[in-house]
Amino acid sequence: MKSSILPCLMLFYLMAFGQIESTSKDSIQKALQLKEQMAAKSLVQHLKLKNIGPSVMSGRIVDLDVNPNNPIEFYAAYASGGLWYTNNNGTSFSPVMDSSQTQNIGDIAVHWKTGTIWVGTGENNASRSSYAGIGILKSTDQGKTWQNMGLQDSHHIGRILINNDNPNEVVIGVIGHLYSKNTARGIYKTIDGGKTWQKTLFISDTAGIIDVAQAPESFNVLYAAAWEKDRKAWDFLGSGNDSSIYKSTDGGNSWKKISNDGSGFPTGHGVGRIGLAVFDENTIYALLDNQNHREKTEESEEKSNELSKEDFKAMSEADFLKLDDKKLNAFLKTNNFQEKYRAENIKQMIRSGVAKPYDITKYLENANTVLFDTPVIGAEVYKSTDGGKTWKKQNEDFIDGLLYSYGYYFGEIRVDPNDVNKIYLGGVPIIKSADAGKTYTSINGDNVHADHHALWVNPKMPGHLINGNDGGINISYDDGANWIKNNSPSVGQFYAINVDNQEPYHVYGGLQDNGVWEGPHNAEENSKWHQTGHYPWKSLMGGDGMQIQIDSRNHNTVYTGYQFGNYYRIDKNTEKRHYIQPKHELGENPYRFNWQTPILLSPHNQDILYLGGNKLHRSMNQGDDWEVISPDLTHGGKKGNVAYGTLTTLSESPFTFGVLYTGSDDGLVNVSKDGGAHWENIIKNIDLSQFAALKKVQKEANLWVSRVVASKHKKERVYLALNGYRWDDFTPYIFKSDDYGKTWITISTGIPNSPVNVIIEDPENENLLFVGTDNGLYTSFNQGFSWESLQNGMPNVAVHDLVIQSEAKHLLIGTHGRSIYKADISALQKMTPELLKKELVVFELDDIKHSKNWGNPPGSWAKANTPGLDITFYSAQPNSYEAVIKSDEGIIVSETELKADKGLNVLSYDLSFTDSGKAAYEKKNKIDLKSAEDGKTYLTKGTYTVHLKGKGNQSEVSFTIE
Numbered sequence: 001m002k003s004s005i006l007p008c009l010m011l012f013y014l015m016a017f018g019q020i021e022s023t024s025k026d027s028i029q030k031a032l033q034l035k036e037q038m039a040a041k042s043l044v045q046h047l048k049l050k051n052i053g054p055s056v057m058s059g060r061i062v063d064l065d066v067n068p069n070n071p072i073e074f075y076a077a078y079a080s081g082g083l084w085y086t087n088n089n090g091t092s093f094s095p096v097m098d099s100s101q102t103q104n105i106g107d108i109a110v111h112w113k114t115g116t117i118w119v120g121t122g123e124n125n126a127s128r129s130s131y132a133g134i135g136i137l138k139s140t141d142q143g144k145t146w147q148n149m150g151l152q153d154s155h156h157i158g159r160i161l162i163n164n165d166n167p168n169e170v171v172i173g174v175i176g177h178l179y180s181k182n183t184a185r186g187i188y189k190t191i192d193g194g195k196t197w198q199k200t201l202f203i204s205d206t207a208g209i210i211d212v213a214q215a216p217e218s219f220n221v222l223y224a225a226a227w228e229k230d231r232k233a234w235d236f237l238g239s240g241n242d243s244s245i246y247k248s249t250d251g252g253n254s255w256k257k258i259s260n261d262g263s264g265f266p267t268g269h270g271v272g273r274i275g276l277a278v279f280d281e282n283t284i285y286a287l288l289d290n291q292n293h294r295e296k297t298e299e300s301e302e303k304s305n306e307l308s309k310e311d312f313k314a315m316s317e318a319d320f321l322k323l324d325d326k327k328l329n330a331f332l333k334t335n336n337f338q339e340k341y342r343a344e345n346i347k348q349m350i351r352s353g354v355a356k357p358y359d360i361t362k363y364l365e366n367a368n369t370v371l372f373d374t375p376v377i378g379a380e381v382y383k384s385t386d387g388g389k390t391w392k393k394q395n396e397d398f399i400d401g402l403l404y405s406y407g408y409y410f411g412e413i414r415v416d417p418n419d420v421n422k423i424y425l426g427g428v429p430i431i432k433s434a435d436a437g438k439t440y441t442s443i444n445g446d447n448v449h450a451d452h453h454a455l456w457v458n459p460k461m462p463g464h465l466i467n468g469n470d471g472g473i474n475i476s477y478d479d480g481a482n483w484i485k486n487n488s489p490s491v492g493q494f495y496a497i498n499v500d501n502q503e504p505y506h507v508y509g510g511l512q513d514n515g516v517w518e519g520p521h522n523a524e525e526n527s528k529w530h531q532t533g534h535y536p537w538k539s540l541m542g543g544d545g546m547q548i549q550i551d552s553r554n555h556n557t558v559y560t561g562y563q564f565g566n567y568y569r570i571d572k573n574t575e576k577r578h579y580i581q582p583k584h585e586l587g588e589n590p591y592r593f594n595w596q597t598p599i600l601l602s603p604h605n606q607d608i609l610y611l612g613g614n615k616l617h618r619s620m621n622q623g624d625d626w627e628v629i630s631p632d633l634t635h636g637g638k639k640g641n642v643a644y645g646t647l648t649t650l651s652e653s654p655f656t657f658g659v660l661y662t663g664s665d666d667g668l669v670n671v672s673k674d675g676g677a678h679w680e681n682i683i684k685n686i687d688l689s690q691f692a693a694l695k696k697v698q699k700e701a702n703l704w705v706s707r708v709v710a711s712k713h714k715k716e717r718v719y720l721a722l723n724g725y726r727w728d729d730f731t732p733y734i735f736k737s738d739d740y741g742k743t744w745i746t747i748s749t750g751i752p753n754s755p756v757n758v759i760i761e762d763p764e765n766e767n768l769l770f771v772g773t774d775n776g777l778y779t780s781f782n783q784g785f786s787w788e789s790l791q792n793g794m795p796n797v798a799v800h801d802l803v804i805q806s807e808a809k810h811l812l813i814g815t816h817g818r819s820i821y822k823a824d825i826s827a828l829q830k831m832t833p834e835l836l837k838k839e840l841v842v843f844e845l846d847d848i849k850h851s852k853n854w855g856n857p858p859g860s861w862a863k864a865n866t867p868g869l870d871i872t873f874y875s876a877q878p879n880s881y882e883a884v885i886k887s888d889e890g891i892i893v894s895e896t897e898l899k900a901d902k903g904l905n906v907l908s909y910d911l912s913f914t915d916s917g918k919a920a921y922e923k924k925n926k927i928d929l930k931s932a933e934d935g936k937t938y939l940t941k942g943t944y945t946v947h948l949k950g951k952g953n954q955s956e957v958s959f960t961i962e
Contacts, residue, residue, distance in 0.1 A: 020701060021693045022180040022728035023753055025153040028134065031730070031753035032101045035776065035796070038752070038789040043903030044779060044828065049793040049813065049821040051490050052507070053525040054537040057514040059491040059817060061468025062123055064454045065110040071458055074466065076473055077105040079123045080131055080798055080817030081491030083143065090466075090473055090486030096143025098795040102775060103817050104131040106157035106175070111167040116140050118170065120157025124210060125453065126178055126231055126238070126408050128595060129493065129512060129816055131774055131798055132728070133157060136172065138194055149194030153184040155728070158227075159212040163219040163251070168193040171252040173209030173224060179231055180728040181205040187212065187224055189252045200248075201255040206230060207242035210411060212252075213276040213284075221281050222248040223388065224255065225274035229408065233665060233704065233726040235640025238408035239272035239291035247388050264391035265382055266290060275411035279420050284384045285437065286391070287425055289407025290377035294398075307331040312360040317350050320357040335364055338583045349586065359587045366590040366643065379403045379427065381413070381437035394437030402427035412452065417459035426452030430467060432480060443480025451513060470513040490525060490819035495596055497814035498548040499805045500555035508558070509814055510545025516560045517545070521810065521822060540570060541577070549601040549609070559601070559623065564643060565593030565613060569623050580623030582611060591615065592637055594646035594665060604657040612647030616662055616676060629676025634664040635702065649708050655715035661741075663705025669720060671741055682741030690746075693729045703733065707759050713766035716740055719747075725755040725774065732756045732773060736784060747784025752776075760802045765829045770811060772799025777813060781831045788903075794821050827872045827904060835874065840881075842873040842948050845959035850941050854911070855932025864934045871907040871946055873955065875900040881950035883907055888943040891924055893917035900950075909946075911961075912936040 039045060059081050066074040072089035075096075082103040084093040097103065097119065106124035110117050121133025135152040139145060151157075156175040163169035169191050176185035185208035187201035201209070207228035215221035224247075228240025244267070245259040259265040270292030277285040307327060312320070325343035332341055349355040379399040382391040402425060403410050412426035421436040429444035430452045444450065449471020458464035463479035472487040493512040499521070500506050508518045519537030529535040543562025551557035559580070561567030568577040584591050591613035602608035609619045614637065616630040637645030646665050653659035658675030662668075669683040688694045688701045703722040711717030718741055722733035734748035734756055747769075748756070754773035762768035769780040771787070775796045778787045794813070801814035809826040827843045835841055848869065857864045871883070878901055885894045894914050898907060913921060913929070918937050922929055931937045945958045 019696050020703075020724065020727040020729050021696070022177060022182075023693065023724075023730040027753055028730065029152060032134065034752040035101075035789065038750075038787075039791055041902070042789040042791075043781075044788050044790050045792055045901065046904055046906045047790065047792055047823060047825075047828070048906070049777075049791070049823045051525070051793070051818065052521060052820050052822050053490045053523065054492060054517055054519055054535075054819060055490040055525055056487050056535055056537065057492060057511060057517065057539075058449075058472025058487040058489070059493040059514070060125075060451075060470045060512065061454050061473060062105055062125065063108050064456050064466055064468050064473075065108050066456045066458075066466060067110075067112050068459065069112070071461075071464065071466075074456070075108055075110060075117070076468065076489075077108045077119070077454075078103075078489075078491045078817060079125065079127075080104050080129070080493060081489070082795060082797075082817070083108065083117070083119060084489050084491075085143065086486075090475060090484070091488075093486075093489045095489070095795070096139075097137075097146065099144075100137060100146045101148075101796055102131075102134050103795055103797045104133045106133060107160050109160035109162045109170075111162050111164065113164075114140070114167050115142055116162075116167055117143060118160050118162065119146075120154075120160050120172060122154065122156035122175075124156055124158045124175055126156075126175075126229060126236070129495075129798075130156065130178060131816075132178065132730075136160075136194060149190075150197055151184070151188060153182070155182065155184075156208070158208065158210040161212050161214055161219075161222070161252075165219065166191075169219070169251065170194065171212060171222065173212040175208035175210055175227065176205075177728050179233075179726050182208075185209070187252060187255065200252055201246060203242050203244075204228070207240065210273055211276045213278045215278050215281040216417065218281060220249055220251045221278075221387075222252050223276050223278060223284055224248070225276050225286070227273050228271075229273075232640065232642075234638040234642050234644030236408065236642060238289065239270050241267070241269050241271070243271035243274065245274060245276070245286060245388065258388040259391070263389065264393075266292070266380075268292070270377075272407055273411040275413045277413045277415040277423065279415045279417070282385055282387045283415075283420055284388055285394075285413055285415055285423055286382045286384075287411060287413035288380045288382060289403055289411065290380050291407070292377050294375040294377050309335070309361045309364045312357045315357040317357060320350055321347055336579075336583075337363070341586055346586070355586050363584070363586055363590065366592060376405070378407060379425070381423070381425070381433075383436060394433075395440075396438050399425070399431075399440065402429065402431060404428060409451065410453070412455060414455045414457050416457050416462065418462055424455055424457065424465075426455055426469075428452075430455070430469075430480070443476075445474075445476075445480065445483045447483045447485050448474050449513075488527070491817060492819035493816045494800055494814035494820065495545065495816070496547040497801045497803055497812055497820060498550060499803055499812060500550045501552060501805075501807065502555045505805050505808060506555065507812055507820060508540075508548040508550065508560070509820060510548060510560065512816070513544055515542040515545045515562070516540040516548060518558075521805070521808075521812070540572075541568065544595075546596055547599050549599055551601065551606045553606055557622070559599055559609060561597075563595050563597075565591075565597035565611070567597065567599060567611065567623070578623070580609075580611075580619070582613065582617040582626040582628075592634075592643050592646045594643060594648050596648065598647055598650045600650040600652060602652055602657065603654045604652075610650050610652070610660070612650050612662060614646055614664075616647065616650070616660070618676065630662070630670075630672070630679055633662050633670045633679065634668055635666045638666075648705055651708050651710040651718075653710040653715055654712050659710065659715070661708040661710055661718060663708040663720070665704050667702035667705065667722070669705055669708055669741065671718075673740070680741075682737075685737075685742060686735060686744045688733075691731055691733070693724065693727075693731050703727075703729075706755075706757050709759060709761060711766075712761055712763050714738065719759050719761065719769075720744070721756040721759045721771070723755045723757065730754050730774070732771075734759060734771065734784060747780075749785075750787045751778055757798070757800050758802050760804065762825070762829055763804060763806050764809075765832065767833065768825075768828055768831065770802050772802050772813065774798045777802075779828065781828075781836065782833070790823075794818065827874075831874070831904075836876075838874070839876045840873065840879075840948065840950075840953040840955045842871065842946060842955040842957045845869065845871065845946070845957055847960040847962055848911070850961045854938045855934040855936050857933060864932070866934065867911045867938065869909045869911055869959070871909055871948075871957075873900070873905055873907070873948055875902060875905060878902050879950050879953075881948050884947040884949075885909065886945050886947065887921065888945075889924060891917065891920050893921060893939060893944065910936070911939050913939065
């Protein structure tokens with residue numbers, strides 16, 4: 001059935017919208033170079049971003065590489081959080097790829113004898129947030145420096161194999177682009193350490209290589225798994241005729257297809273992702289995601305004692321009225337029908353002709369049911385004992401509950417090097433078999449997250465496993481009976497973040513597959529909580545965490561949820577949750593909800609909540625009751641197995657209640673100025689064909705609307721960001737309108753190619769904007785006419801969400817791979833056009849509370865507590881300055897010289913006297929100053945002035961030590 005849908009979908013897609021062009025590798029390389037140039041001369045290059053965690057829930061692991069001679073030493077690769085190294089069995093980790101141009105990884109390989117690391121960038125899982133890479137990276141100094149070895153148009157890497165006897169010989173499987181056709185797919189080989197590559201296997205522009213495995217004792221014998229797939233924003237076909245297994249007997253120089261008709265391994269359009277495990281030259285296991293429809297069995301055809309939605313499709317009205325009320329009510333309650341839809345009421349609707357039995361089925365069906373309810377065969381294990389000539393299915397029964405309906409997300413199989421019959425499968429749980437795959441037991445222990453993507457089986461110590469999953473790393477020494485969790489890196493994959501206004505304020509965030517968490521912004525990330533039992537961040541709920549809204553009157557009232565619009569109102573005091581998703585009426589088509597359904601509390605009344613499906617819903621009483629205040633604000637959806645034709649972003653003007661903006665995943669932006677009574681499409685006012693990637697499409701390209709933001713400074717102003725990620729189009733699309741969207745100007749000029757996820761406006765300075773893209777953060781001091789890279793302290797990671805805590809003057813950065821960062825933007829808020837015309841400005845300093853403990857450790861073995869003062873100043877040009885700190889009596893207590901870059905600079909001062917300053921102060925005040933145990937003498941209470949001068953320019957500011 002799926003194979004017949006594809007041509008129709010593609011025809012509609014091309015007729016309706018034309019073809020959006022994917023971004024070329026040359027454009028991507030130029031963008032990376034531009035990004036480095038921007039960082040080097042950024043006006044804010046010295047503004048530090050601080051990571052505030054959290055860490056304990058971790059993020060998605062894609063691969064592990066363990067030193068076979070010293071298994072406490074290994075590398076862990078995160079899908080979008082970079083590469084991390086441990087040499088103490090995961091007790092602590094160090095990042096080794098932070099200097100690289102990306103943090104997105106598909107696979108890694110380490111040649112332990114020489115310490116050479118290979119990283120295939122671009123995640124190998126075809127997930128909603130699987131970010132593209134920039135080719136193959138190589139390090140010969142344990143990750144201190146990295147060199148790009150080519151294959152830049154690969155986007156996503158499946159597997160890397162190194163010949164252990166010749167580290168210059170490397171074979172790489174390339175999956176290729178995620179959302180577009182791509183001829184860079186296939187297998188590549190180098191024999192000169194990556195200087196040159198030869199493509200040794202190419203199948204098609206839709207089939208790439210997801211896995212490559214070698215015979216343990218011979219690099220000549222290799223096996224490769226090809227995977228044909230077609231992902232679109234509205235549909236994912238995860239199988240195809242070209243999904244198959246290949247073999248090489250000459251080290252990957254040539255390949256022969258071995259999963260042919262008659263081999264025993266399935267062929268045809270239902271063959272999905274394949275994972276490989278090789279025991280020896282002749283014995284191979286393959287884990288297959290079989291997308292062929294499951295045949296009905298006698299058992300499944302037996303009449304169930306419970307009703308299902310399928311029962312109502314062809315049910316007559318007479319048969320419906322005969323249904324037992326208790327049985328019908330049990331079905332209605334289990335499937336979350338509204339309270340008004342109970343057996344007696346629905347039967348009366350049927351009798352009066354208001355509804356038909358089929359409406360029960362229709363009530364429950366949406367794009368997601370196509371994906372989750374399709375009866376496919378699912379996971380299967382095949383084994384060959386003759387080098388792949390013939391295959392035999394191993395599992396006697398269906399392996400249900402392993403891959404569910406998203407086998408594309410998994411595919412890892414391992415065989416114990418010491419036991420040919422012992423295999424491990426990674427899926428939602430991790431399971432093992434001791435009889436070559438006939439039967440299985442789960443080893444997904446209490447301390448282990450779901451969704452498994454990497455596993456290392458110790459060849460020298462049976463039962464020693466290192467496992468990577470969506471929740472980080474687990475280690476077992478008893479074959480999965482018990483597990484240790486090793487999650488010290490801050491590698492959370494946030495979709496959305498928000499803040500409240502308590503003291504200290506808390507940060508909230510929804511994460512990929514790790515729920516919704518909350519924690520104080522000033523919590524320190526360390527392992528002390530192992531001792532106290534109190535981790536500062538707390539889980540609010542599970543699932544894939546989504547958007548969060550906090551009642552500004554009472555931070556204990558929180559609105560959040562998980563994927564596809566399943567939202568709750570949470571009372572943190574009582575820990576009670578109230579389900580608040582709007583429900584359609586019986587007989588209506590179900591509402592369509594995006595994976596990241598947008599919600600918004602009205603800035604005018606915190607009892608009023610908005611929630612976007614394909615229509616906009618409004619509640620006047622905190623989500624207890626809902627009304628629809630719009631027609632369908634999308635193009636109407638498309639046939640497929642992914643929810644599409646949904647709202648993705650909402651905004652209400654802080655000036656006027658009911659001035660509302662919505663944006664959809666299929667490219668519509670609408671405004672209402674009367675609370676939803678009337679709506680106007682304003683995306684049509686932008687001529688998108690001005691962009692190179694959109695020249696072939698209609699004026700209204702169906703790009704994902706990632707943000708629409710009503711201005712806090714001008715009631716007519718609105719900002720807009722579009723995202724081409726789901727077309728492999730990395731153009732930054734950002735616009736501004738000063739007339740409610742009647743006319744627009746482009747304000748993305750200067751931002752390197754990368755899809756835009758978020759734009760926000762500073763609440764104090766109307767000229768100050770921040771933008772987050774798939775590989776970084778930018779700021780503008782002139783409403784987007786020019787941009788500065790804002791990345792000091794943060795690697796090149798995807799920025800998904802931004803929020804400003806107004807009172808603290810903090811910018812919070814929610815990344816999809818490195819948790820949350822925080823920056824003090826008080827200086828940026830003062831960067832007005834008037835200030836930027838000045839040659840030198842030193843910004844105001846906060847007063848400091850004196851402590852007698854400065855420089856004195858609190859205990860015999862503790863480190864000294866040292867104070868610090870960051871003196872921030874703006875210099876219109878690069879310059880050398882003399883910094884002098886004087887007491888209120890005019891005594892120079894400290895002085896230094898420094899070189900400043902153009903823009904913001906920071907002089908860090910430790911609040912200590914110089915020797916001459918100390919002597920002058922003692923003489924003037926006729927006192928003896930006592931030095932601290934660290935050997936320094938710190939300033940006493942009083943008022944001090946910082947004087948900065950250079951090349952005829954000077955500026956000063958005072959601070960008080962209280």
